[in-house]
Amino acid sequence: MTGQKRAKPKYRQIADALKAAIAAGRYGPGDRLPGENPLAAEYGVAVMTARQALKALRTEGVVESRTGAGFFVLAAFQPIRRRGIARLAREQWTSGASIFSADDSRDLTAETRLLGEVEPPSEIAEILQLAADERVFARHRRHIVEGRPVLISISYFPLALVEGTAIEEVDTGPGGVYARLADLGSGPAHFREEIQVRMPSDDERAALNLSGSTPVIKLCRTAYTADRRAVEVNEMTLDSQAYVLEYDFDA
Numbered sequence: 001m002t003g004q005k006r007a008k009p010k011y012r013q014i015a016d017a018l019k020a021a022i023a024a025g026r027y028g029p030g031d032r033l034p035g036e037n038p039l040a041a042e043y044g045v046a047v048m049t050a051r052q053a054l055k056a057l058r059t060e061g062v063v064e065s066r067t068g069a070g071f072f073v074l075a076a077f078q079p080i081r082r083r084g085i086a087r088l089a090r091e092q093w094t095s096g097a098s099i100f101s102a103d104d105s106r107d108l109t110a111e112t113r114l115l116g117e118v119e120p121p122s123e124i125a126e127i128l129q130l131a132a133d134e135r136v137f138a139r140h141r142r143h144i145v146e147g148r149p150v151l152i153s154i155s156y157f158p159l160a161l162v163e164g165t166a167i168e169e170v171d172t173g174p175g176g177v178y179a180r181l182a183d184l185g186s187g188p189a190h191f192r193e194e195i196q197v198r199m200p201s202d203d204e205r206a207a208l209n210l211s212g213s214t215p216v217i218k219l220c221r222t223a224y225t226a227d228r229r230a231v232e233v234n235e236m237t238l239d240s241q242a243y244v245l246e247y248d249f250d251a
Contacts, residue, residue, distance in 0.1 A: 010043070010045050010049050011045075011049045011050075011052035011053040011056060012053070012056070013043075014039060014043055014045070014049070014050060014053035015053040015054075015056045015057050018033060018053065018054075018057060018062075019057065019062060022062065022073055027073050028073060029073055029074065029075035029076070030072060030073065030075070031072065031073045032069070032070050032071065032072050032073075033054065033057075033063060033070065033071045033072070033073065035070050035071075036050040036051045036054060037050070039053065039054070054071045057071065058071065058211075058213055061074065061241040062074060064211035064213070064214070065211060065212070065213055066211065067212065077146065077148060077241075077242060079241070079242055079243055079244045080103055080104045080145065080150060080242055080243050080244070081103060081104065081243075081244045081246050082103050082238075082243050082244065082245050082246060083102050083103055083246050083248065084193065084245060084246060084247045085247055085248060085249055086102045086248070087099045087100070087102035087103055088188075088191050089102075090187075090188075090189075093175040093176060093178040093179050093182075094175060094179060094182065095175070096174030096175045096179070097174075097175070098175075098176060099176065099178075100143070104145070106145050106146060107145070108143055108144070108145055109143070109144040109145075110141055110142070110143055110144075111141065111142040111143075111144065112139060112140070112141050112170045112171075113139075113140040113141075114138075114139055114140075114168070114169075114170060115138035115139065115140050115154070116137065116138065117135050117136070117137055117159055118135060118136060118137075118138050119135055119136075120134075120135065120136040120156055124136065124156045124233050127222055127230050127233050128156065128158055128230050128231075128233060129229075129230065130158060134158065134159065134160065135159045136156040136157060136158060136159055137156070137157045137158075137159050137162050137163070137167065137168055138154055138155065138156050138157075139154070139155045139157075139167075139177075140152070140153070140154050141153050141154075141155075142207060145242070148209070148239075148242065149207060149208045149209055149239070150208070150238065150239050150242040150243070151208075151236055151237065151238050151239070151242075152204065152207045152208065152236070152237050153234055153235060153236040153237070154234070154235050155177065155232055155233070155234045155235075156232065156233045156234075156235075157177075157231065157232050158231065161181075161184065161186060161231060162180075162181075162184070165180060165183075165184065166180050166183075167180050167181070177232065178223065181223070181231055181232070186225050186229070186231045187225070188223035188224065188225065188231065188232070189224060189225055189226040190223075190224040190225075190226075190228065191221060191222065191223055191224070192221070192222045192224070193219060193220065193221045193222075194219070194220045195217060195218070195219050195245070196217075196218050197215050197216070197217055197218070197240065198215060198216065198218060199215055199216070200214070200215070200216045200237070204216055204237050207237075208237070208239050210239060214239065214240065214241055215240045216237050216238060216239065216240055217236075217237070217238040217239075217240050217243065217245070218235075218236070218237055218238075219235075219236040219237075219238060220233065220234070220235050220236070221233070221234045221236070222234075
C-alpha cells in the first residue's frame, strides 16, 4: 500500500538484534556469536537467512569469521580518518610534524625495517625513470594503532639521490623523509595517489592480522619535485576496516 513503511528483511532484523546484543554487552570482543543453525531455529528462518545476517555483520566490520569456528565479535576500533590532502601539505612536514598526525591524534607505533639497496620492481623503476642498472633504497614500515596493525608499506627512493643521507637511517628526523628530501633540494611539490581494493595476500593477511574475509586498500603514492621528477614511490597496504579515506578540496 502506498505510504506504508516496508518491513526490514528477516536477515537484517537478525543482524540488528545481534548488534543490539553486542552494544548491550551480552557479547564482548572475542566472544563467539550463535551459529547459523541456532539462529535459524531461534528466529524461525532458513539457515541461509541466518547465514546472510552473520555475513552482513562481517561486512560491516562488527564480527570476523574464522574457518570452521564461526563468527566472533571484533573489538571496537574508531577508524582512522586518512586526510588525503591535508596530510601531504608542505606545511605539515616542513613543520617537523608527522604525516599521520594530520589524520589522527592517537599514538602511532611505526615499526621500520630498512630493506637497503635493492633492485627495483620494473614498475617502480619506470616511475622513477631509472636506468637498467640503477638501484633503489627501500624502507618497510608497519603502523600500529591501539595495538592493531593498520598499514604496511614499502617506500622506494633513487639510490643515487639518498645514499649516505638520513633517509637511510631508521629515524629520519623531524618531518620524516619528505623533510629530508627537501634538505637535499628535492622536496616534494606534487603527489599522485592510485587506489584499488582487493583481497590480501597471505603475507599481507599475516602482517595486518586480518581475517580471511577482510579486503585491503592498496594505495600507491608517488612524490614529485617541482620539475615533475619522481623522488619516491610508496606502496601501501591498508586494513580496509581501519580507515576512512577523506579528500577535502575546493572546486
